[in-house]
Amino acid sequence: MLNTLVLFLSSFAADKPFEIEVLDGQSGRGVPLVELTTTAGVTYVTDSAGRIAFDEPGMMDQRVWFAVKSHGYEAPKDGFGIAGKAFDVKPGGNATLKIKRINIAERLYRITGSGIYRDSVLLGRDVPIKEPLLNGKVTGCDSVLLTKYQDKLYWFWGDTNRPAYILGLFDVPGATSATPASGLDIERGIDLTYFTGKDGFARATCKMAGEGPTWIGGVTVVKDAKGKERLMGSYIKVKPPLSIYRRGTCIWNDEKNEFEHAADIPLDAPLHPHGHPILFNDCGVVFAYFGDPFFNCRTYATAEGYSDLSKYEAFTCLKAGSTLEKPEVERDASGNVVWAFKRNTPLIDAAAEEKLLATGLLKKEEANFQIHEAKTGKKVAVHRGSVRWNEYRKKWVCLFGQHGGSSFIGEIWYAEANGPTGPWKEAVKVVTHDKYSFYNPVHHAEFDKDGGRFIFFEGTYTTTFSGNEHKTPRYDYNQVLYKLDLADERLRSK
Numbered sequence: 001m002l003n004t005l006v007l008f009l010s011s012f013a014a015d016k017p018f019e020i021e022v023l024d025g026q027s028g029r030g031v032p033l034v035e036l037t038t039t040a041g042v043t044y045v046t047d048s049a050g051r052i053a054f055d056e057p058g059m060m061d062q063r064v065w066f067a068v069k070s071h072g073y074e075a076p077k078d079g080f081g082i083a084g085k086a087f088d089v090k091p092g093g094n095a096t097l098k099i100k101r102i103n104i105a106e107r108l109y110r111i112t113g114s115g116i117y118r119d120s121v122l123l124g125r126d127v128p129i130k131e132p133l134l135n136g137k138v139t140g141c142d143s144v145l146l147t148k149y150q151d152k153l154y155w156f157w158g159d160t161n162r163p164a165y166i167l168g169l170f171d172v173p174g175a176t177s178a179t180p181a182s183g184l185d186i187e188r189g190i191d192l193t194y195f196t197g198k199d200g201f202a203r204a205t206c207k208m209a210g211e212g213p214t215w216i217g218g219v220t221v222v223k224d225a226k227g228k229e230r231l232m233g234s235y236i237k238v239k240p241p242l243s244i245y246r247r248g249t250c251i252w253n254d255e256k257n258e259f260e261h262a263a264d265i266p267l268d269a270p271l272h273p274h275g276h277p278i279l280f281n282d283c284g285v286v287f288a289y290f291g292d293p294f295f296n297c298r299t300y301a302t303a304e305g306y307s308d309l310s311k312y313e314a315f316t317c318l319k320a321g322s323t324l325e326k327p328e329v330e331r332d333a334s335g336n337v338v339w340a341f342k343r344n345t346p347l348i349d350a351a352a353e354e355k356l357l358a359t360g361l362l363k364k365e366e367a368n369f370q371i372h373e374a375k376t377g378k379k380v381a382v383h384r385g386s387v388r389w390n391e392y393r394k395k396w397v398c399l400f401g402q403h404g405g406s407s408f409i410g411e412i413w414y415a416e417a418n419g420p421t422g423p424w425k426e427a428v429k430v431v432t433h434d435k436y437s438f439y440n441p442v443h444h445a446e447f448d449k450d451g452g453r454f455i456f457f458e459g460t461y462t463t464t465f466s467g468n469e470h471k472t473p474r475y476d477y478n479q480v481l482y483k484l485d486l487a488d489e490r491l492r493s494k
Contacts, residue, residue, distance in 0.1 A: 015091070016091050016092035017053035017054055017055040017091070017092075017119075017122055017123060018053075018054040018055070018060070018087070018089045018090060018091065018092070018093050018094065018095075019051060019052070019053065019054075019093070019094035019095070019123050020036065020044075020046075020051065020052040020054055020066075020087065020094070020095055020096075020097065021049075021050055021051050021052075021094065021095070021096045021097070022034045022036075022046050022050045022051075022052075022068075022070075022096075022097050022098075022099060023050060023096055023097070023098045023099070024050075024073075024098075024099070024101055024106060025098040025099060025100050025101065026100075026101050026106075027101075027106060029050070029106070029108075030046070030048075030049045030050020030051060031046060031050045031070060031073060031099060031107060032046055032047060032048045032049070032050060032107055032108070032109055032110060032475075032480070033045065033046065033070060033071065033107060033110070033461075033472065033475055033480065034046040034050065034068065034069075034070040034073065034099065035067075035068070035069050035070065035472070036052060036066035036067070036068055037066060037067045037069075038056070038059070038064060038065070038066060039065055042056065044066075045472060045473055045474070045475065046119070047115065047116065047117050047118050047119040047120055048108075048109035048110050048116050048117055048120075048189075049109075049117060049119070049120045049125065049127070051119040051120050051123060051125065052119050053118075053119040053120075053122035053123050054089060055122075059089060060089055060090065060091055061089070061090055061091075062088075062089060063086050063087070063088050063089070064086065064087055064089045065084055065085070065086040066084055066085055066086070066087070067082070067083065067084045068083050068084050068085060068097065068099065069083060069434075070099065071103075071107075071431075071432065071433045071434055071436060072101065072102050072103030072105075072107070072431060072432050072433070073099045073100060073101055073102060073103070074099060074100040074102055075097070075099045075100075076097075076098075076099075085097050102432070103430060103431050103432060103482075104414075104428070104429075104430040104431075104484065104488055104490050104491065105412070105430040105431050105457075105482040105483060105484040106482060106483045106484075106485075107480065107481075107482055108187060108456075108481045108482060108483050109189060109480070109481055110461075110474075110475060110478055110479065110480050110481075111144075111190055111192075111458060111478070111479040111480070111481055112135075112138055112140070112141050112157070112192075112478045112479045113138065113139055113140055113141070113474055113475070113477075113478035113479075114133065114134045114138075114139045114163070114474055115133055115134075115474045116129070116132055116133070116474075117129070117132035117133070118132075118133060118474070120132070121133060128184060128188040128189040129184070129188075129189040129190070129191050130191050131191070131192075134163070135192055135194060136173070136175065136192070136194030136196055136200070136201065136202040137162050137163055137164075137196075137199070137200050137201040137202065138160055138161070138162065138173065138194070138201075138202050139161045139162060139163055139168075140160065140161035140168075140476065140477035140478050141157040141158065141159070141160040141161065141173065141477065141478065141479065142157060142158025142159045142160070142440075142460055142477070143157065143158050143439070143440035143442075143459075143460045143479075144156065144157050144440075144442060144458060144460075144479055145157075145216065145217065145219040145233070145276065145442075146219075146442065146444055146446070147219050147220055147221055147231065148179065148221070148446060149221050149229065149231045149252070150229070150254075151179065152176045152177065152178065152179065153176060153177045153178070153179060153183075153446065154174065154175075154176055154219075154231065155174060155175045155176070155177065155192065156172050156173070156174045156205065156206070156216060156219060156233075157172065157173050157174075157479075158172070158213075158215055159213060160173045160202060161477065162201050162202075164199075164201070169201070169202060169203070169204060170212075170213035170214065171204035171205075171206055171207040171208075171213065171214045172204060172205050172206035172207075172214055172215070172216050172235075172259070173194065173195070173202035173203065173204070173205065174194070174195050174202075174205035174206075174257075175192040175193055175194040175195065175202070176192075176193050177190050177191055177192050177193065178191065179446070180446060180447055186444075186447040186449070186456055186481075187449075187483065190481075195257050195258075204258070205257065205258045205259060206233070206235055206250060206258065206259040207258070208235055208237060208246075208248065208250070208259075208261060209261070210237040210245070210246055211237075211239060212237055212238045212239040212240075212245075213237070213238045214235050214236070214237060214238075215235065215236050215238060216233045216234065216235045216236075216250070216259070217233065217234050217235075217236075217273065217274045217275055217292070218232075218233055218234040218272075218273030218274045218275060218277055218290055219231070219232070219233040219277075220232060220233075220273075220277040220278075220279065220288055220301075222279075222288060222301045222302050222303050222305070222306055223301070223302055223303065224302065224303040224304070225302070225303070225304065230251055230252065230303045231251070231252035232249060232250065232251050232252070232262070232273075232303060232306050232307075233249070233250050233252075233259060233273070234247070234248065234249050234250070234265065234272060234273040234274060235247070235248055235249075235250050235259070244267065245267075246264075246267075247264070247265035247266070247267060247269070247272065248261055248262065248263060248264050248265055249261075249262040249263045249265065249273065249306060249307040250262050251303065262306075262307050263307035263308075265309065266309075269309055270314070270346065270347065271297040271309060271312040271313075271314055271347065272290075272297075272309060272312070273288070273290050273299075273306060274290050274291075274292055275290055275291050275292030275293070275384075275386070276291075276292065276293075276385075276386040276387075276442050277289060277290050277291075278295075278387070278388065278389075278420065279301050280298075280420055285300070286300070286301040287299065287300060287301055288300070288301045288305070288306065289420060289421075291387060292384050292385070292386075293382065293384060293385030293386055293387055293398050293399075293400045294349070294350075294369055294382075294387065294398070294421070294422065294424060295315060295387060295420055295421050296314065296315045296347045296348075296349055297312050297313060297314050297315060297341075297347055298312070298313050298315070298341055299311045299312045299313070310343075312343070313341035313342055313343050314341065314342060314343075314345055314346060314347035314348075315339065315340070315341050315347055315348070315421050316339070316340070316341075316342055316345050316346060316347050316348045317329050317330060317337050317338065317339045317348055317356075317362070317366075317368070318330060318342075318345055318346060318348065319345070320342055320343075320344065320345050321344065321345065322345060322346070323346060324346045324352060324355075327346075327355075327356060327361060329356065329361045329362060337362065337366045339368060339421065339422075339423075348368070348369075349369060350369040350370065350371075350382060353367055353368065353369050353370065354370075357370070367423070368421070368422045368423040368424065369382075369422065369423075369424055370424075370425070371413075371415060371424055371425065371426070371427050372425070372426060372427070373426070373427060373428075373429070374426040374427060374428050375428075380402055380405075380413060380427055381402060381403040381404050382400050382401075382402070382403065382413075383400065383401040383402055383403035383409050383439070384400060384401050384439065384440050384441070385398060385399050385400025385401055385440075385441050385442070385443075386398070386399060386400075386441070386442045386443045386457075387417075387420060388443050388445040388455075389420070389445070390416075390445075390448070390452045390455065390486065391448070391451050391452040392448075392450070392451050392452030392453045392486050392487075393416060393452065393486055395416040395417060395418060396416065396417045396418070396419060396420050397414065397415070397416050397443065397455070397486075398414070398415045398416070398417070398424065398427075399412060399413070399414055399430075399441050399442075399443045399457045399484075400412070400413055400415070400427075400441065401413075401438070401439050401440070401441055401459070402429075405429075405432075406432060406433075406434075407432070407433040407434065407435055407436055407437065407438070407466060408437065408465055408466055408467065409437050409438070409439045409465055409466075410432070410433035410435075410436050410437050410438045410439075410466065411429055411431065411432055411433065411438075412429070412430055412431035412432075412438060412441050412457075412459065412482075413427040413428065413429050413430065414427060414428050414429075414430045414484065414491055415427040415428075428490065428491050430482075430484055430491075431482060433461075435466055435467060435468045436461065436462075436463065436466050436468055436472075437460070437461070437462050437463065437464055437465050437466045438459045438460065438461050438462075438480070439459060439460050439462070439464075439465070440459055440460055441457050441458065441459035442457060442458060442459070443455055443456070443457040444456050444457065444458070452486065453485065453486050453487055454483060454484070454485055454486070455483075455484050455486060456481060456482065456483055456484075457481070457482055457484065458479045458480060458481045458482070459479070459480065459482075460477070460478070460479060461475055461476065461477070461478055461479070461480045462476055462477045462478075463476060464477070
């Protein structure tokens, strides 16, 4: 009887994987998205808890060496300068590996996709979220928009993949989650409840007339004429090769849980809702500010104002009635440039500002959008992001991607300004990637902790536009969350 039990237990132990846990040497937290590769060229990737369930047949009960690499982290190197580690692998055994974080921001976990906690589940470990393996049958999705509406957080994504076929959903999937006051601690996870169809797959929440994908932006909550909160957004219809043929605004139907068309936007309209908006009280009047990342237009924060383009104002330094072809910079009596929101005047973005600098109409110190690296002074080409108020720094903070960095659009930077519209001058890189994209970052200020000292942002991790043909399994084309400590002295320029 005893021998039978021993044999049974031995058989059970042989079926158990070997656990490898990779930890952040600074925080002690498990690091997701770490690649461990055997000498046979087989790669394993840590899950959102930093774990790998190693169960390779024929590789148990021996010493196994793994090459180790991870974006923005360094693994210990041996005497040959090779980053890696060997473990004595046994069924049911375990080992830990600490790696050094180079990124200022700390990678926390993957928000979307399949197998978020795959390895932890295989190892029998506790996981923090309700759907750790496949939520809403979503295996991959593009960039996110987030806003608080009716005591919930509403999430909306771009094009989304599913298990059943290579083509997925192209009309904006959506989900809700609890607010920080009633939901999980953001450092533990996010429990998303998708709007799903009969097949259990995330369904469209913004299917607008016309062929091709529907993409949305500018999602925010404003009030209608009766004082009722309304969830609104803007949308575009796209046809190959990424050509926009229709624009409009949309409004959420609470009974159907989907957006409906509100008003058309002319394709040549210079001002329209977009990006990641904020509501801002300017001298007693509440406006919706729009930008991606830098705010360059606004309108009254009402349902009527949202769709009425005649109410929109451009942020500009040009005189009213001036044009980009024949620009005239507005100055006060002392000769200082006047930056302000104006109607019927072209907005000035970084590209337009560069032309004004080149012609001498603006001086370098008068620029508003010319971002440069804090330590070196090297110019940084900005590629999308978000701006939010931060109580800890008592400043407006911007997290944005870089166009043409060490990874084409895979680098994330942090900047501060005294006002929501800038001026934006210096930035510090907080996340880097090795030939991999991480685009459309957004700071979720709803989750700020310790008075804003700790902030959280996500972006889309994908090979798209990177030139890298090797997709990271499960992680590719999904959303990854980072944490940034604004007390970190590396964020200071001096």
